[in-house]
Amino acid sequence: MKNRKIMLSIIIGLIVVSIYIIITKPTKLGLDLIGGSRLVLEAQKTPQISKITPDMMDSLQFAIEKRINAIGVAETVVQRAGENRLIVEIPSISDPQKAKEYLGETASLEFKEQKIGLNKQPVWVSTGLSGKDVKKATVGSDPTTGEWKVDIEFTGEGAKKFGKLTQTLVGKPMAIFFNGELQSAPVIQEPILGGRAQITGGSGGFQFEEAKKMVDLVNAGALPVPAEIIEENSIGPTLGLDSIQKSKLAGLVGLALVMLFMIAYYRVPGIIADVALVLYSIFAFAVFKIIPVTLTLAGIAGFILSIGMAVDANILIFERTKEELRAGRTLFTAINAGFDRAFTSIFDSNMTTIITCTILYMLGTSIIKGFALTLVIGVVISMFTAITVTKTFMHLVFGSGQLKHPELFGLKKEQISNSSSFEDTNPRKAKLGVLD
Amino acid sequence: MTSPLLRDKNIIDVVKFKWLWIGISLVLIIPGIVAMIYSTVIYHSPMKLGIDFTGGTLLQYGFEKQLTTQDITTVRDDFKKVGIENPVIQIENADAFLKKQAASAKTNNQKAANIKSVISIRTRFLSSEKSNNEINKVNDVLRSSFGSFVPLQVSAIGPTLGTELFKNAIFALLLAFAAIVAYLAFRFQLDYGMFALIALFHDALFVCGMFSIFGLLFGTEIDSLFITAVLTVVGFSVHDTIVVFDRIRENSRFLAKKMSFNDVVNASVNQTLARSINTSLTVLITLLALFFLGGVTTRDFVLAMILGIFIGTYSSIFNASTLLAMWRSKGAKPTPKAA
Numbered sequence: 090m091k092n093r094k095i096m097l098s099i100i101i102g103l104i105v106v107s108i109y110i111i112i113t114k115p116t117k118l119g120l121d122l123i124g125g126s127r128l129v130l131e132a133q134k135t136p137q138i139s140k141i142t143p144d145m146m147d148s149l150q151f152a153i154e155k156r157i158n159a160i161g162v163a164e165t166v167v168q169r170a171g172e173n174r175l176i177v178e179i180p181s182i183s184d185p186q187k188a189k190e191y192l193g194e195t196a197s198l199e200f201k202e203q204k205i206g207l208n209k210q211p212v213w214v215s216t217g218l219s220g221k222d223v224k225k226a227t228v229g230s231d232p233t234t235g236e237w238k239v240d241i242e243f244t245g246e247g248a249k250k251f252g253k254l255t256q257t258l259v260g261k262p263m264a265i266f267f268n269g270e271l272q273s274a275p276v277i278q279e280p281i282l283g284g285r286a287q288i289t290g291g292s293g294g295f296q297f298e299e300a301k302k303m304v305d306l307v308n309a310g311a312l313p314v315p316a317e318i319i320e321e322n323s324i325g326p327t328l329g330l331d332s333i334q335k336s337k338l339a340g341l342v343g344l345a346l347v348m349l350f351m352i353a354y355y356r357v358p359g360i361i362a363d364v365a366l367v368l369y370s371i372f373a374f375a376v377f378k379i380i381p382v383t384l385t386l387a388g389i390a391g392f393i394l395s396i397g398m399a400v401d402a403n404i405l406i407f408e409r410t411k412e413e414l415r416a417g418r419t420l421f422t423a424i425n426a427g428f429d430r431a432f433t434s435i436f437d438s439n440m441t442t443i444i445t446c447t448i449l450y451m452l453g454t455s456i457i458k459g460f461a462l463t464l465v466i467g468v469v470i471s472m473f474t475a476i477t478v479t480k481t482f483m484h485l486v487f488g489s490g491q492l493k494h495p496e497l498f499g500l501k502k503e504q505i506s507n508s509s510s511f512e513d514t515n516p517r518k519a520k521l522g523v524l525d
Numbered sequence: 526m527t528s529p530l531l532r533d534k535n536i537i538d539v540v541k542f543k544w545l546w547i548g549i550s551l552v553l554i555i556p557g558i559v560a561m562i563y564s565t566v567i568y569h570s571p572m573k574l575g576i577d578f579t580g581g582t583l584l585q586y587g588f589e590k591q592l593t594t595q596d597i598t599t600v601r602d603d604f605k606k607v608g609i610e611n612p613v614i615q616i617e618n619a620d621a622f623l624k625k626q627a628a629s630a631k632t633n634n635q636k637a638a639n640i641k642s643v644i645s646i647r648t649r650f651l652s653s654e655k656s657n658n659e660i661n662k663v664n665d666v667l668r669s670s671f672g673s674f675v676p677l678q679v680s681a682i683g684p685t686l687g688t689e690l691f692k693n694a695i696f697a698l699l700l701a702f703a704a705i706v707a708y709l710a711f712r713f714q715l716d717y718g719m720f721a722l723i724a725l726f727h728d729a730l731f732v733c734g735m736f737s738i739f740g741l742l743f744g745t746e747i748d749s750l751f752i753t754a755v756l757t758v759v760g761f762s763v764h765d766t767i768v769v770f771d772r773i774r775e776n777s778r779f780l781a782k783k784m785s786f787n788d789v790v791n792a793s794v795n796q797t798l799a800r801s802i803n804t805s806l807t808v809l810i811t812l813l814a815l816f817f818l819g820g821v822t823t824r825d826f827v828l829a830m831i832l833g834i835f836i837g838t839y840s841s842i843f844n845a846s847t848l849l850a851m852w853r854s855k856g857a858k859p860t861p862k863a864a
Contacts, residue, residue: 121822126679129686185679186661319683327587327640328677332820343814347807354803387750390823393815394757394830397808398764404807405768408800434771437712438764444708445701445760449753452697454577454690457753464757 096481104368107375114378119385119459120178122333124326126185127455130192130316132173138314141173148313150175155309156191175316176455185323195315196306198223199266200251202258213264213271216254219311222247226307228300229287236294239303241286248284256280267303336389343393344370347400355407357497361482362403369399369474373467382466388459395467398442402475405431410483411498420487428480435475439468535795539843540787540850546843550727553836557734564737572733573740575748576680578694580687582651584663585677587640592616592671597644600670607662613647640675650684694752701756702726705763713770716852721766724837724845728762729755731836732829750826758833761808765801765841772797773846790850794842805838 120127132141132149150167153175157165166178179188198220201213222243229240243251254263255277264274265288273289288303289295295303348366351359373392382388410427418426442464449461487497495501539546561571576583597614604612651659660679667674682690702722709718732755739745772793780789809831816827 131683186658186664190658317683319686321679321681323676323679325675325677327675328585332822335818335820339815339818342818343811346810346814350807350810386820386823387753387826390815390819390826393811394808397804397811400807401804404800404803412796430775434768437771438767441705441708441763441767442760444704445756448697448701448704449756452693452700453753454749457749460753
C-alpha cells in the first residue's frame, strides 16, 4: 500500500512537470507542416580539387550560412551531413527557387586580361585579382544613363594589385567575369589607384535584381568548392497548413475511437486504460518537447501508431487478468499475475519495434528518422505507463479481495464460479498458471 | 488429453485446418507475385519506383482555374520548347482538397480558398544551376498558360542520390530482418525465429505485391515512406507473432507432459486470440482515422500499414504457429491430424 502511494505521487509529479513543459516549451514543427524548403547541397570535386576535406566543408558551410542570411529569412539551419553534404533548411519561404539561385552558385568574381593565344586568337587570362580582394560591393546607379551597376571597393592588398594591373593595362581592355560569364570588359583609360571599380552590365545594363544578387553573392564570398543542389523538398505554406489540420483531426478522432472501443470491451479497466492513454500522450508530448523532436508529418504518423501500441500493452494485461479471474484468483493476485505474465510479451514485442526503429534511425533519410524517433519514444513511454500507471490505478480502483462484480471486467458470473473449483482443488498449480 | 477448460475455449482448431490457412495465404500472395514478375518484365522493377529511388523532380501546384486534359496537352508542348521532355502530368482530385481548403481559408488563407485544380508534374531531375533554373522555367510556362498559381510542393532528388537512397533502404530492410531473427533466436529458440521470419516475409511480400498491383492499375509509386511502412509492418508482425510464441513457450513449460505440441499451439493461439484481434483493431482504428482524415502525403504510407497490420494479424494467428506445430510434430511422434 505504501509503495502504491509513492507510485501515485510520482505519477502526479510527472503529470505536473509534463504539463508545465508542454505549456512553456514551444513545439518544433517540421518544414512539411509550416511550409519551407529543405535543400541538400553536395560539394563537387573539380580537376583542381581531388578530395573534399573537412576544412573545405567548414568554409563551405560558413559561406552558405552567410548567403542564407543575405536572403533575410529567420531561423534558417545549415547542417553538415556525411562527408560532403550540407543540409539547408529555410522555413516559410515564399519563393524557394530564388533561394536556390543564391546557394548553388560558386560566385567567383575574376578580373582577366587579354592575351594572344596559341592559335593567334585573343583569350582572357586570369590576373590573380579575384573576389577575395573585394572588401565590399554595393548596388549603385549610373548618374548619366540611369542604369544599375555594381560598385566594388577593394581591400588594401586588392587596391594595390588593382592599381598595378590598371597601370599595365592602359589602353587595353580588362574583363570582369562572374561565375565564368563575361560581365563587362571596359578599356582602361588611366591607372585606377583609389581601390574602387565598377561593374556595368554590358550593353543591356543590369536589372536591379541581377545587380542586387551579384552584390549579395560577392559580399558573402565565393564558395571554396562548387556545390550542387542534389535534393530539394519545398512545401508551400498552404499544403503545410492543410497537413497539420488534417493530422490533428486524424489524431484526435483516432484517439477517441480507440478510447470508446476500450471502454466498450473492457469496461472499468478500459476506463483505466483510457486514463493511462491520456497520460501517455501527455508524457510523450512532453518528451518530444524536451529533446526536442521536430514534429513532421511522418513523425506524427509514428506517434499515432505508438498510441496503438500503447493500447496493446493494456490489452495484453487485461486479457491476462481476465484469465486469472476466470481461474478464480482474487483481484489482487489476478491483477499482479496479469501484469507479470503479460510483461514478457510486451517486452519482447516492443524490443523488436525498438530494434527496427533503431535501424531506421541510423540508415534512414530525414523523413524516416522522424518516424522512427517518435515511434521509439512512444514505445518506451508506453511500456512505462502501462506498467506504472495502469497497474497503480487498477489496484487503487479494485483493491483486493474477491471480484464481486465481474461485469466490471466484462465477465459473466458463471464463468468465474465454474473455474474457481479448479483453484480449490489445485491451488499450487493454478498459481503457476496451469489451467487444468 | 486436452483439459475440458481448454477445449471449451478453443474457438478455432488452428492446427487441424493448417492446409486451409496455407491455401488462403497463397491466394493472398500469388496475385502480387504475378504482378511483381509482370512489372519486372515490362518496367524492369517489381514495383513502380518513385523519384526517391529513381531521381527526378516532382512539382505540385494549385490553380484557381478549372483545368482539363485539353489544357494539359497544350502545356506539354510548351514544356517541350523549354527543354523539358515527356513530363508526367496529372490533374489530381481537387474536390477533397478544395473542401479542406475552404475550411482552412477561414483561418487566414484567403489565397488558397480558390484552388480548383491541383496538378502534379513529374520530370527528370531538373537542374537548378546558375541562371538555368529549370523549375523556374516550368513556373513561367504554367503562369503564362493558366494564370497565377499556389505552389504546393517541390520535391527533387538527384539521380545519384536516388540509387543511394534505394540501396540504403534495401540494406535497412535486410538488416532489420536479420536483427529480429537474431533477437528471437536469442530469446526463444532458433526455429521460433525461423517461422517468425517466414511469417514476416509473407507479410512484407503481400504488402509489396499489393503495391505492385496498385502500381500497375493506378500508377502508385513507392518511396522512402513505403519502405518505412514495410519495416513497421515487419515490426508489428513480429510483435504479434511473439505474443503467440510467448504463450506457446509458457504453456509448453507446464503442459508439455500432458498435451501434444499441437494441442499446446492450439490452446495458445486461442488464449491470445482476443488480444491479437483487439490490438489489431485498435491499431487499425488509428490507421483508418489517418487514412480518411490525414494528409494526402501520407495516404499511401498509411494504406501500406493497414494492409500490413491486417496480414500481420492473419499470419501470426494462422501461419507462424501452425507452421511451428507442423515442424515440431514432424520431428517428434507423427500425429495423424494432417488433412
